[in-house]
Amino acid sequence: MILTQLPAAFQEAKPIIETIEAAGFEAYFVGGCVRDTILGKPLHDVDIATSAFPAEVKQLFKRTVDTGIEHGTVMILDHGNGYETTTFRTESGYQDFRRPDQVTFVRSLKEDLKRRDFTINALAMTAKGEVIDLFDGLADLKRGVLRAVGVAEERFHEDALRMMRAVRFASQLDFAIEPQTQQAITDNAALLTKIAVERTRVEWEKLLMGQHPDAGLKSLLTTGLYQYMPMMAAQKPMLQQLLALPDWHLSTIESVWTLLSWQMQLRDASAIRHLLKTWKTSNELISHVTAAVNALNALERSGRLTSEENFYTGLDALTTANQVATILGFGQDQAQLAQSYASLPIHDKHELAVNGGDLLKAKLVTPGPMMGSILATCLQAVITGKVENQQDALLDFARMVADSKNH
Ligand SMILES: Nc1ccn([C@@H]2O[C@H](COP(=O)(O)OP(=O)(O)OP(=O)(O)O)[C@@H](O)[C@H]2O)c(=O)n1
Numbered sequence: 001m002i003l004t005q006l007p008a009a010f011q012e013a014k015p016i017i018e019t020i021e022a023a024g025f026e027a028y029f030v031g032g033c034v035r036d037t038i039l040g041k042p043l044h045d046v047d048i049a050t051s052a053f054p055a056e057v058k059q060l061f062k063r064t065v066d067t068g069i070e071h072g073t074v075m076i077l078d079h080g081n082g083y084e085t086t087t088f089r090t091e092s093g094y095q096d097f098r099r100p101d102q103v104t105f106v107r108s109l110k111e112d113l114k115r116r117d118f119t120i121n122a123l124a125m126t127a128k129g130e131v132i133d134l135f136d137g138l139a140d141l142k143r144g145v146l147r148a149v150g151v152a153e154e155r156f157h158e159d160a161l162r163m164m165r166a167v168r169f170a171s172q173l174d175f176a177i178e179p180q181t182q183q184a185i186t187d188n189a190a191l192l193t194k195i196a197v198e199r200t201r202v203e204w205e206k207l208l209m210g211q212h213p214d215a216g217l218k219s220l221l222t223t224g225l226y227q228y229m230p231m232m233a234a235q236k237p238m239l240q241q242l243l244a245l246p247d248w249h250l251s252t253i254e255s256v257w258t259l260l261s262w263q264m265q266l267r268d269a270s271a272i273r274h275l276l277k278t279w280k281t282s283n284e285l286i287s288h289v290t291a292a293v294n295a296l297n298a299l300e301r302s303g304r305l306t307s308e309e310n311f312y313t314g315l316d317a318l319t320t321a322n323q324v325a326t327i328l329g330f331g332q333d334q335a336q337l338a339q340s341y342a343s344l345p346i347h348d349k350h351e352l353a354v355n356g357g358d359l360l361k362a363k364l365v366t367p368g369p370m371m372g373s374i375l376a377t378c379l380q381a382v383i384t385g386k387v388e389n390q391q392d393a394l395l396d397f398a399r400m401v402a403d404s405k406n407h
């Protein structure tokens with residue numbers, strides 16, 4: 001197979017391969033970029049594999065960065081782009097089911113391709129667009145099949161994360177996992193616990209954001225792999241419920257975790273925090289999801305949000321909540337939701353037209369807890385439209401509040 005219309009990213013990278021070839025070595029595009037091009041999907045990175053050893057690659061280019069030199073990867077910088085270029089290698093050892101004990105650089109493309117995970121990821125392509133297909137990856141791409149290269153169990157022992165990658169690709173590509181590959185996942189699922197949570201998380205998020213999450217979820221359930229994902233062992237009914245939801249699509253990581261929290265019945269801050277801490281997400285994500293789940297609670301309860309709920313949720317988490325609410329069948333019109341948020345008198349407490357200093361100057365309070373309490377009442381009054389966000393009006397209101405608190 002020769003691909004004639006190569007995407008721009010390949011055109012830009014072509015001179016890199018040609019430079020390596022001119023020095024007497026082999027170099028190819030490899031991995032996901034070849035697979036995605038044949039599928040007509042957009043590319044996110046272009047990876048190059050070469051028979052040149054890292055030191056030889058570095059001699060050929062002016063600007064390189066040692067991004068993973070010990071396993072053969074050098075980044076070549078060219079016209080503002082960076083190309084990860086990895087020397088053909090074989091691996092051995094894998095005592096920890098995560099990474100090889102030893103990497104050996106070799107000069108043979110075939111040796112390099114045969115240690116890769118799936119046939120559709122073991123394709124290589126020359127600078128001219130000729131696809132090199134040593135493991136029948138093209139046929140599998142065409143039929144929509146995920147098949148491990150060689151003996152599936154060996155591939156999963158080399159890196160147990162590949163089992164998660166299989167179910168993730170099933171979701172992204174709507175591919176079926178070939179029976180022997182699926183059996184090997186079923187037999188080795190427990191090895192997933194050897195993998196760093198962060199790596200498993202990335203695959204789980206990609207699965208749920210895929211175009212066919214039902215395909216990925218089905219594979220997770222049939223292989224039992226879900227039992228070895230953090231906090232998922234007892235979640236079979238939850239996963240089945242997800243599967244039963246009519247056609248859904250999640251476009252952000254925030255909505256992934258909001259939907260999961262909701263389906264797992266985790267509705268308060270500490271329960272959500274426990275889930276997300278276990279999965280080692282960022283604190284920012286925890287705040288976002290907590291706000292979005294709060295908004296979902298309100299949407300489910302009353303079909304709308306109060307001004308204060310709008311204010312404290314913020315537009316980003318509101319959007320997340322509404323994406324999830326739509327999947328669950330109680331979504332609102334997004335434009336209307338954004339409009340009611342936009343029409344709030346203020347969007348941040350720092351926009352309040354009085355602050356503590358103003359209250360002191362007007363001799364309404366002395367420093368202390370009373371001041372915070374009065375400011376909070378002012379903020380609430382502005383958000384709910386009771387008082388205009390205007391200093392004089394707020395000082396009058398604050399005086400009234402202070403009086404009532406003093407008596
Ligand atoms: N556990 C892994 C990870 C990667 N690879 C190989 O390295 C390539 C590049 O890996 P990566 O970029 O992580 O995955 P992609 O297949 O490119 O998928 P994505 O679209 O997510 O980048 C893969 O195609 C595959 O050949 C592998 O064999 N085993």
Ligand SMILES: [Mg+2]
Binds near residue numbers: 032
């Ligand atoms: Mg990739």
